[in-house]
Amino acid sequence: MENKKGTGKTALITGASSGIGQELAKLFAQDGYNLVLVARSVDTLHRLAEVFELNYGTAQVTVIEKDLSEEDAARDVYERVQSKGIVVDVLVNDAGVGVHGKFANETDWEAEKSMIHLNVLTTTLLTKLCLRDMVARNEGKVLNLASLVSIMPFPLMTVYAATKAYINSFTQSLVNELKDTNVTITALMPNATDTDFFNKAGASDVLATDMVDDPVVVARDGYEALMSGKPKVVPGGLVNKAYEVMAYVAPQETMAGMMRYTLTPKSEIARKLDERKPLFWAVGIGLAAAAVTGITLAARNRRTLAAD
Structure with a gap:
């Protein structure tokens, strides 16, 4: 019989009804964890519970219907879990939303x-309540959904990026506070992901929606980092790692301009491209000439080195 490492333990996952949260819930179920699933879409959660019980033999799935944007929502969830005698071994703070538009006069x-x-x-309070118990037991894990934009400016979703910067800083500070315990905390920092996030944020037509990552991959990388006790993980391939490096070394204004471009509606980009077509042709020819020159010089340099 397959040995499931989570057998007997419980993972509490917020935002479990869709996207990254749902994929994470699936991974926990596959590993034999009992689940506490929290979201507003209670019907979806019950369907997920049936799937997990049927496909993975999940022993216990507790569904909690809750709007986590409400006052004291985290305390209510925690007290309901406590009243059922459930010990939270792993906390996943996945629930989150965004708002698109200019902060001054559009949002x-x-x-x-x-x-x-x-x-x-909600993320802070739920972490505090669960972490207190984990430290008392000297065992437990927490996964907080930050974002790649937590380390860079993100115009047109300014407040969202600021909330994620908070989560990232909050998590990394706790990494240090917990270093002498058997409790770990991990920040998951994905790039734009193929979920309903942009649609709910009022940004369904922005350029970033053409450059999204697979939530299955994001969840898998986050899950593996969580289980390994890593302080953070940037899921996906080299492109996302390059974004992370750029965020640390490139001028902030450069990053702001680049990121704002990704949040611009595709219709607006198409219009501006059409208006500036002659300019773009000139720029394109110039860049092509520079590229050819660079390739030629690089090849010549390689030949010189070979001769030497």
């Missing part, structure tokens, strides 16, 4: 306030 404050409550306050 809605109530939506942003709700986002801050969900992304920051």
Whole structure:
């Protein structure tokens, strides 16, 4: 019989009804964990529970319907779990939302306030409540969904990026505080991912939606990093790692311009490209000439080195 490493343990996952959260829940179920699934879409959670029980033999799936943007939502979830006698061995703070638009005059404050409550306050309090118990037992794991934009400016989703910067800093500080315990905490820092995130944020037509990663890959990389006790993970391939390096070394204004471009509606980009077509042709020819020159010089240099 296959040895499932999570048998008997419980993982609490917020935002488990879709996207990265759902894929993470599947991985925990496959490894024999009992689950506490938290989201607003209770019908979806119940269907997931049936799938996990049927496909993976999950012994216990507890479904909690909760809007985590509400005041004291985290405490309510924690107390409901405690009342059932459930010990949370792994906490996954996946739930989060974004809001798209210019902060000064396009976005809605109530939506942003709700986002801050969900992304920051609920995550912080739920982590505090569960972490306190984990430290007392000297065992446990936490996975916080940060983002690659937590280390760079992100115009047109300014407040969202700020909430993720908070989560990343919060997590890395806790890594240090927990270093003398058997409790670990990990920041998952994905690039844009193929979920319903952009649609819910009012950004379904932005360029970034053409450059999304697979949530299955993101969840797998996050799960492996969590189980290994790593402080952070940037899932995906070399492109995402390159973005991380650029965020640390490139000028902030350069990064801001690049990231704003990815959040620009594709229709607006197409219009601007059409208006500037002669300019872009000139720039394109110039870049091509520079590239050819660079390749020629590199080849000549290689021949010189070979002769030497």
